[in-house]
Amino acid sequence: MRAFVKSGLAVMAVVFFAVSSASGAETLPAPQGPVILTVSGHIANTTDGETAKFDRSLLEGLGVTRITTDTPWYDEAVTFEGVLARRLLDYVGADGKTVVATALNQYSAEIPLSDFQDKGVLLALKVNGEYLAIRDKGPIFIIYPFNQNETLRNETYFARSVWQVKDLKIK
Ligand SMILES: Nc1nc2c(c(=O)[nH]1)N[C@H]1C(S)=C(S)[C@@H](COP(=O)(O)O)O[C@H]1N2
Ligand SMILES: [Mo]
Numbered sequence: 001m002r003a004f005v006k007s008g009l010a011v012m013a014v015v016f017f018a019v020s021s022a023s024g025a026e027t028l029p030a031p032q033g034p035v036i037l038t039v040s041g042h043i044a045n046t047t048d049g050e051t052a053k054f055d056r057s058l059l060e061g062l063g064v065t066r067i068t069t070d071t072p073w074y075d076e077a078v079t080f081e082g083v084l085a086r087r088l089l090d091y092v093g094a095d096g097k098t099v100v101a102t103a104l105n106q107y108s109a110e111i112p113l114s115d116f117q118d119k120g121v122l123l124a125l126k127v128n129g130e131y132l133a134i135r136d137k138g139p140i141f142i143i144y145p146f147n148q149n150e151t152l153r154n155e156t157y158f159a160r161s162v163w164q165v166k167d168l169k170i171k
Contacts, residue, residue, distance in 0.1 A: 024044050024093070025044050026045040026093070027046065027047070027049075028047045028052055028058075028092070029047070030047045030048070031053050031054055031055035031058055032055060033055035034055055036054060036055060036056055036059070036166070037053070037054040037059065037123075037167070037168065038052070038053050038054075038166065038167050038168075039051060039052040039053075039088070039094075039167075040052075040167070040168075040169050041094075041096065041100075041171055042095045042096040042170040042171065043093055043094050043170055044093025044094075044095070045091065045093045046092075052091075056125065056131075059083050059123070059125065060083065062087045062088060062091055063083065063084070064081055064083065065081070065083065065122060066079055066080065066081050067079070067080045067122050067124075067145050068147070069143070069147040070146060070147055071143070071146060071161075072158055073163075074127075077147070078127050078128050079129070080122055080127055080141070081124065081126040081127075082122045082124035082140070082141075082143075083122070084121070084122060085115075085116035085121040085122065085123055085142070086116055088123060088168075089113070089170075094170045095170070096170040096171050097113055098110050098112060098113060098170075098171045099111045099112075099113055099116060099170055100168070101142060101160075101162040101167070102162075102165070102167040102168075102169070103162050103163060103164040103166065104134065104164040104166050105164060107162060108162070109160050111142070111160045113170070115144075119149070120144070120145045120148070121142060121143070121144055122142075122143045123141075123142060123165070124140065124142070124143045125138070125139065127141075132163075134164060137163035137164060138163075138164065139165075139166075140163075140165040140166075141161070141165070142160065142162045142163070143161060144157050144161060
């Protein structure tokens with residue numbers, strides 16, 4: 001009887017594995033708190049079959065990284081804390097060429113996916129230890145490591161530094 005139950009479970013596990021790997025898609029844990037970011041478009045893994053929605057703790061669960069840099073938006077160098085954009089791309093299984101980042105005020109920028117993969121872009125949630133308030137460029141500010149790389153210190157990358165980000169679409 002026990003062996004029967006065990007082998008039944010083993011069969012179910014194999015079937016489940018086959019189904020989940022056939023599409024390569026995973027269901028990600030659903031947000032419990034307020035949704036601050038929705039990722040849509042060409043992604044394999046979703047929270048609801050359609051998009052990947054994140055509350056703050058799901059995002060921070062991907063691992064928190066810091067960048068200290070000068071920027072056009074603060075008088076002095078500040079320390080940003082958040083999630084590396086490439087970690088988010090891996091987690092949602094992003095596959096594409098471009099990310100369209102849209103802000104709460106409907107500003108949007110097209111960002112090459114390669115920036116997120118190779119340029120150490122941070123989805124910043126905090127500045128100098130404090131969560132970014134919406135009135136202060138929160139909840140998410142796309143930040144490049146400007147001080148580490150002088151080729152980033154120009155209008156092209158400043159224009160991709162979207163603040164009040166609410167939505168990333170992978171195309
Ligand atoms: N949410 C949001 N992010 C944005 C913008 C915007 O209007 N809204 N402007 C972008 C552009 S075009 C540039 S050059 C810089 C400008 O920052 P500044 O307006 O503080 O000079 O932020 C970028 N990020
Ligand atoms: Mo700009």
